[in-house]
Amino acid sequence: MYFALTEDQRDFGAAVRDFLTGKFDTEAVREVVEAATSQGEAGDGHPAALWQAMGEQGWLAVLVPEEHDGLGLGLVDAQVIARELGAGVAPGPWRGTVLAAEAIRLAGSASQQRDWLPRLAAGAAVGALALRGSTEDGWPAVEYAEVADALVVADGPGLRLLRRDEVTTRRLDSFDGTTRLASVVLADGVGEPLPGGTAEVHAELSARAAVLAAADLVGGAREALTRTVDYDRERKQFGVPVGSFQAIKHALADLHVGVTMAEHAVLYAAHALDSGPATDPDAALAVAVAKSKASDSATLVTGAMIQYHGGIGYTWEHEAHFFYKRAKRLAGTHGTADNHRARIAELTIG
Incomplete structure (x- = not known):
């Protein structure tokens, strides 16, 4: 499909x-x-x-x-x-x-x-x-x-x-x-x-809040990665673009894979909640996977954005810290990655 x-x-x-x-x-x-x-x-x-x-x-x-x-x-x-x-x-x-x-x-x-x-x-x-x-x-x-x-x-x-x-x-x-x-x-x-507030509604709102926070995280992660790749294509050391160095190419490729997985996890979690209640085990699992992956990937990518921009990435004048601080805050909102991994374990192995 x-x-x-x-x-x-x-x-x-x-x-x-x-x-x-x-x-x-x-x-x-x-x-x-x-x-x-x-x-x-x-x-x-x-x-x-x-x-x-x-x-x-x-x-x-x-x-x-x-x-x-x-x-x-x-x-x-x-x-x-x-x-x-x-x-x-x-x-x-x-x-x-x-x-x-x-x-x-x-x-x-x-x-x-x-x-x-x-x-x-x-x-x-x-x-x-x-x-x-x-x-x-x-x-x-x-x-x-x-x-x-x-x-x-x-x-x-x-x-x-x-x-x-x-x-x-x-x-x-x-x-x-x-x-x-x-x-x-x-x-x-x-x-x-x-009057309709129940435990089921609490679960629904918590799940929807987690998915929207995860979507914000993956959006920021993708933009941070795009800006980093674009910068390292232009930034030169030893007469060649930094992005041509094998270690950086491999690291950026790994980050791309992580962000892509998180993007799909968030999309599927939103689809699962549109299709059924948050109390359904499959929907609950999808939400936990999405938030944990989004939190991890956004934190890694925005941290790499600072590092791979070199000296300028550490300055207040550059926007990298906007992405990093937002990712760090949202990673702990509506459940940390560890919280959601514990939920994954509960739903899959008891």
Whole structure:
């Protein structure tokens, strides 16, 4: 069987890539990274022009049903967008908003869906999701919690939906300047439950979050590898391109194989979740394989990007550290590679 993206899906990815290349390139990303400690629009890591484009071009509406002004597509389509955002090391609360909408779609009441899904799909509201990591002091390290209009958190076996004025946030420092993290403190009794929140919905959201993070990782890994290969074709030592040295050629070829395997693993995991529930053992296995492979390959490739760019790769002025820091952060998000390998062992050998 031939398994690949459709022409429409490839075109969708190309449209995202073209926008980022033309209107929000790595220099625009640098402005967000360097404003990480400032206040205001740039300081919150949420560029208005990029967010407007996400809403207008349907990037936020990809999983929202058509009856709520969405595109009604699947996770395969969503991971196409996530890959391109990873390749562009793009900031902004895209993933959190898409996942918050998924929580409301899967577990919300009809009135909650009518109230929130069209707004989240259009970019009129920002979403965030916190499924794990709660402590006595609240939820640590929630992406874009400071700007979220709708925050969905795990509430025991269920889910709870909170509005911005119902939570207290405190910005946290992060080595990855392409995102913003905040701790969240909830007052007792605030928010409203999502009536369909169950263990099965938790599993579904966790799996979908892992796949979208993995897609971001492989997108960044592929772009990092491409830039490294292009650079080493031009960079010369001893009068010849560095890329002609056998040791580097072999290393880059191995990295290419790893990224390619991770790309296919992510695509298949998204397809598995589109085809059945996350509690299905085959789907659960596909998700664990995808996240573990994506985490490992992205960490290796972005580290090699720094090394194989020579002295310039270690500088702040070069963009290599954007890719490396983003990969290191996402590799530990929604389960580390070791966590997912333990899950693989559990599912295959018990």
